[in-house]
Amino acid sequence: MADSRTPPEVDRVAASRRAVAARRERAALKHDVAMRVITPQELLQRALDKPDSPAGAMRVPDFLTALPAIGDGKRDRILAELEISPVKRLGGLGVRQRVALQRWLDGRFPPLQPRAGRSRLIVLAGPTAVGKGTVAAHIKEHHPEILLSVSATTRQPRPGEVDGEHYFFVDDAAFDELIRSGALLEHATVHNAYRYGTPRAPIEQALADGRTVLLEIDLQGARQVRAAAPDATLVFLAPPSWDELVQRLVGRGTEDAEERTRRLKTAKVELAAQGEFDYRVVNDDVARAAAEIVRLAG
Numbered sequence: 001m002a003d004s005r006t007p008p009e010v011d012r013v014a015a016s017r018r019a020v021a022a023r024r025e026r027a028a029l030k031h032d033v034a035m036r037v038i039t040p041q042e043l044l045q046r047a048l049d050k051p052d053s054p055a056g057a058m059r060v061p062d063f064l065t066a067l068p069a070i071g072d073g074k075r076d077r078i079l080a081e082l083e084i085s086p087v088k089r090l091g092g093l094g095v096r097q098r099v100a101l102q103r104w105l106d107g108r109f110p111p112l113q114p115r116a117g118r119s120r121l122i123v124l125a126g127p128t129a130v131g132k133g134t135v136a137a138h139i140k141e142h143h144p145e146i147l148l149s150v151s152a153t154t155r156q157p158r159p160g161e162v163d164g165e166h167y168f169f170v171d172d173a174a175f176d177e178l179i180r181s182g183a184l185l186e187h188a189t190v191h192n193a194y195r196y197g198t199p200r201a202p203i204e205q206a207l208a209d210g211r212t213v214l215l216e217i218d219l220q221g222a223r224q225v226r227a228a229a230p231d232a233t234l235v236f237l238a239p240p241s242w243d244e245l246v247q248r249l250v251g252r253g254t255e256d257a258e259e260r261t262r263r264l265k266t267a268k269v270e271l272a273a274q275g276e277f278d279y280r281v282v283n284d285d286v287a288r289a290a291a292e293i294v295r296l297a298g
């Protein structure tokens, strides 16, 4: 029978591979927090839930300097204030230190606070390729009682797209006229390319009928809706990680490399704006994220 014991050399190689993979995962997590793809509180929670995970193995000083606007000086002051040793890992924090760090994070990065008296007008926005269209289509299919607003756009229909169902496809002159006549609740040029706008009348009618209305629009549009209808409910759809966002954009295969780079640059700006929203929903799973949004609309 063959000897099943692993020679020490093989053990060492495997261990060093694991260490490299863990370092890479920790670096990815730091990047996700820095880019605001995940919140500092989420990362800390992951570390506490699984002390053996890459999040749990992250040293507290590394975690702090991954946060927006925290340099080495601030890091050291925070560690002293919270009485946490620089060698501590997130997964190894004691109860008092955990609570102190959580409180400090909540003060510095306040969790979203949905404003009172939200209406049934739901605005879904988020970075390119996070899955806004996919989640909105899922809601449309499973919740016909919710009106998914159909936008007007100056872009050309893609194969399979039906006028009046996916978009109202109009030319520039017709779009100008929609703006002039006040028929649009909001409008914007998206991705520096075509114009998109939300027809006002169907939304007002549906809301008057007591229905929930879902708008799937970009950040500029979301800001305009907030200004025009301050009681609208703004939902930010976030990716589970930056790598996953890039994978989705590449996987969709609808943009070339140059366009993808441009969209990812915009995505960084959009991620940094999520504090303006009422809720943040992570699109880890389409059905789950859709259900969470429908609950918010409830």
Ligand SMILES: Nc1nc2c(ncn2[C@@H]2O[C@H](COP(=O)(O)OP(=O)(O)O)[C@@H](O)[C@H]2O)c(=O)[nH]1
Residues within 6 Å of the ligand: 132, 133, 151, 152, 155, 186, 187, 188, 190, 196, 197, 198, 216, 217, 218, 220, 221, 222
């Ligand atoms: N402001 C605004 N943005 C819109 C509207 N309709 C769609 N969008 C956004 O425009 C972008 C559409 O990009 P594109 O790739 O051309 O079309 P898609 O594949 O149908 O999403 C997405 O970011 C949408 O959220 C609208 O009515 N107003």
Ligand SMILES: Nc1ncnc2c1ncn2[C@@H]1O[C@H](COP(=O)(O)OP(=O)(O)O)[C@@H](O)[C@H]1O
Residues within 6 Å of the ligand: 126, 127, 128, 129, 130, 131, 132, 133, 134, 135, 248, 249, 251, 252, 283, 284, 285, 286
């Ligand atoms: N939860 C998810 N898990 C995995 N892939 C997803 C998920 N949601 C969307 N996708 C995929 O990501 C890509 C981008 O989704 P899409 O709806 O076009 O994004 P957006 O409308 O935000 O630009 C699509 O290929 C889609 O199938």
